[in-house]
Amino acid sequence: MITPDDLDTAVTCVVDALRPTVDQDWSALAGSLDWTCRATAEHLGQAHLHWASQLAVAAPTQYVRWSATAQELAPPAGVLDFVEAAGRILALVVRATPPETRAYHPWGIGDPEGFTAMACVESLLHGHDLTTTLGAALTPPADLTSTLANPLDPPADLCARILARAFPHEPRPTDDPWLNLRWLTGRTQIPGTPNPATWRWRPTPLDEPWDRAPTPAPMPFTPLSVGKDT
Numbered sequence: 001m002i003t004p005d006d007l008d009t010a011v012t013c014v015v016d017a018l019r020p021t022v023d024q025d026w027s028a029l030a031g032s033l034d035w036t037c038r039a040t041a042e043h044l045g046q047a048h049l050h051w052a053s054q055l056a057v058a059a060p061t062q063y064v065r066w067s068a069t070a071q072e073l074a075p076p077a078g079v080l081d082f083v084e085a086a087g088r089i090l091a092l093v094v095r096a097t098p099p100e101t102r103a104y105h106p107w108g109i110g111d112p113e114g115f116t117a118m119a120c121v122e123s124l125l126h127g128h129d130l131t132t133t134l135g136a137a138l139t140p141p142a143d144l145t146s147t148l149a150n151p152l153d154p155p156a157d158l159c160a161r162i163l164a165r166a167f168p169h170e171p172r173p174t175d176d177p178w179l180n181l182r183w184l185t186g187r188t189q190i191p192g193t194p195n196p197a198t199w200r201w202r203p204t205p206l207d208e209p210w211d212r213a214p215t216p217a218p219m220p221f222t223p224l225s226v227g228k229d230t
Contacts, residue, residue, distance in 0.1 A: 002117040002165045004091040006158055010120040011087035014127030015080060017152045021134035022077040031129035031187070041079050042069050044126045045086035051115045052086075052093040054103035062104055063220045090119055106218045108210050110203030117166040118201055120158070124178075125185055127152050154178060166201040169212065 018041075030040040046068055053064040070082040097112045104110075110118070128150060135151040159177035163170070163184075172180050173193045182188040186195050204210040 002113050002120060002161055004094045004116060006161070007087060007091045007094070007116050007119050007123070009158060010123040010127075010154060011084060011091075013152060013154045014087075014123050014130075015084045017127060017131050017135060018080055018083075021131075022075065022080060024076070024134050026076040026079065026134070028133050030126070031132035033129050037130050037133055038070075038076070038079055040126050040129055041083050044122055045070070045079075045082045047122050048086035048090040048119055051103075051105075051119060052090040054105070054110075055093050055097045055101060055112055055115055057103075058101050059104050060102075062222055065221065087119065087123060090115070105203040106220050107200055108203040111205050113165065114203040114205065117162055118203060120162050121166055121181070121185075121201060124152070124154050124159070124162075124181065125187060128182060128187055165206070167199075168202065168206060170196065170199065 026037040026041070028037055029035065030037045033040060035043065049068050050063055053059070053066065057064060068086075070079045074082070094112045094116050099112055102109050102111055103115070105115070105118070108114075131150050131152045156177055159181050163172065163177055163181060167181075167184060170184055173183065173190050174180055179188065179190070183190050183193070183195060184199050186199075189195060200212060202210055202212075
């Protein structure tokens with residue numbers, strides 16, 4: 001089971017790992033992504049606030065139509081505050097949401113636990129992306145041939161439960177759940193084990209039907225046109 005306390009743990013792991021990096025260049029690309037560190041951090045905060053909104057109104061068919069960003073001139077420390085605040089807000093909303101609530105996500109109609117699990121995934125994986133770039137200067141390699149260590153080290157039990165809730169349909173190639181989670185989502189490689197071509201988390205409860213690949217694939221928003229949907 002995944003709880004709001006787990007989301008608080010994930011957010012704390014990320015924030016604690018990133019707080020020493022706020023004097024670095026957040027315009028650099030985050031890990032293997034095409035996004036800057038700032039854009040990646042803002043995306044993380046946006047995802048959490050979107051999902052809080054979904055649960056708050058039990059949105060049935062699409063995302064609530066709003067967006068949020070850190071202030072344009074906010075320094076990295078302010079962007080990190082935005083990330084933390086968004087995660088804490090989602091955790092508070094989940095605590096206040098009845099477990100039978102269902103809300104739209106393009107990959108399935110989720111329950112509070114499903115949204116919490118997705119938020120933990122987003123936190124840890126994008127935290128990994130960010131610390132891969134920003135944390136490198138903080139964690140020199142043990143020797144000249146090793147890969148730079150990543151300062152993000154989430155609890156193994158949390159990672160195992162995230163995999164069980166969000167990815168029950170995916171393989172577990174090793175006994176290390178954090179490694180499996182990063183491998184599954186293309187953040188690292190496991191020798192002799194090709195990364196999955198695609199991956200998708202499960203928002204729906206495990207005892208309810210779930211179509212992993214609906215056709216056509218739903219979009220988060222129905223496009224608006226002047227005079228029709230506004």
